[in-house]
Amino acid sequence: MVEKIITSVQNARIKELKKLFTRKGRKKAGQYILEGPHLVDMAIQAKADIDMIYYVPESSHAHIEKFKSMDDNLPFTQVTPEVAKSLSQTEQHQDIFAVATLPEAKTIDFDHLNDAVLILDQVQDPGNLGTIIRTADAFGYRDVILGKGTVDLFNDKVLRSMQGSHFAVNTYELDLDEAIPALKAHDYFIATTELNDQAHASNAFDLQSKGKWAIVLGNEGNGVSQLVQDMTDVSLYIPMVGSAESLNVAIAGAIVMYQFPPKS
Incomplete structure (x- = not known):
């Protein structure tokens, strides 16, 4: 099959693709x-619905x-380096792009989480979001609920940070004032990472004895909202010996996911 070649950044299709930046x-x-080749490779392995792969032939042959x-x-279209640069949202573009169909929003089944x-x-x-999803994948947290106000999962920076882990983790966009009561109704114990007068040290708390649990990570500046705190069962803090007052949310998430690995 003869592949199409796009040589102009003014090409109508390229203009349409740039709208996907938002x-x-x-x-x-x-x-x-x-x-990038890694993310495109992961998409192919995951059997994502790929509309087209665009590439610079001189640098992407292998x-x-x-x-x-x-x-x-798989469908392919060749582009010039100039066109590839216009499609990239990084300074060092990688000359390979895949346009994929957004997956349909998953319906959560609380009985089978x-x-x-x-x-x-x-x-x-x-x-932060991308790193958290990638870490959840690494530590076996297969179900992640994204509350309202969380950044778009398909933002280009999120995608680069996830490194393809969104293909392995189930994500659900839900209102937490509905999701948390539903989890509790299904016997989940809800823990939040929040420092307050009632908080327990995470390394001294036996979360796994609760059977089923959910860990809440909060906003970078404001932490876990009061509405969510009021619905949780326990607050946990990560003991620190240095002078730093707090940890980045992705780092804190990594620590508690490592401390409390899923049982299955």
Whole structure:
């Protein structure tokens, strides 16, 4: 099959793709962009619905041959380095892009969630969200609830930070004032990472004895909202011996997920 070649940044298709840089544009088109050979490789392995792969032939030959061997039905379009640069949202573009269909929002089934669930309350920094999802994947937290106010999962910085882990983790966008009571009705014990007068040291608390649990991580500046705190069963803090007053939310999340690994 003869592949199409796009040589102008003014090409109508390229202009449409650049609209995917925004959340509004992604939702309207029902698509998002993955940049770089690793993310495209992960998308192919996950059997994501890929609309097109755009690449610079001079620099991407080996990767493209690999992708074609993985799935001989994948569609490809060649682009010039100038066009690739216009599609990239990084200073060092990687010359390979996949346009994939946004997955349909998952419907949560509280009866079949993992015994350990992660809840994010208005985590707004893309790098933090991506790192948290990647860490959840690494430590076996397969179900992550994204509360309202949390940054878009398909933001380009989030995608780069996740490194493909969104293909392995179930994410649900829910109102926490509905999700947390539903979890509690299904016998989940709710713990929040929040320093207050009643908080317990995380390394001295036996969360796993509760059977099923959910850990809440809060906003970078304001922590866990009062509304959510009022619905939780316990507050946990991470003991520190240095002079730092707090930890980055992604670091704190990594510590508590490591401390409390899922049982299955």
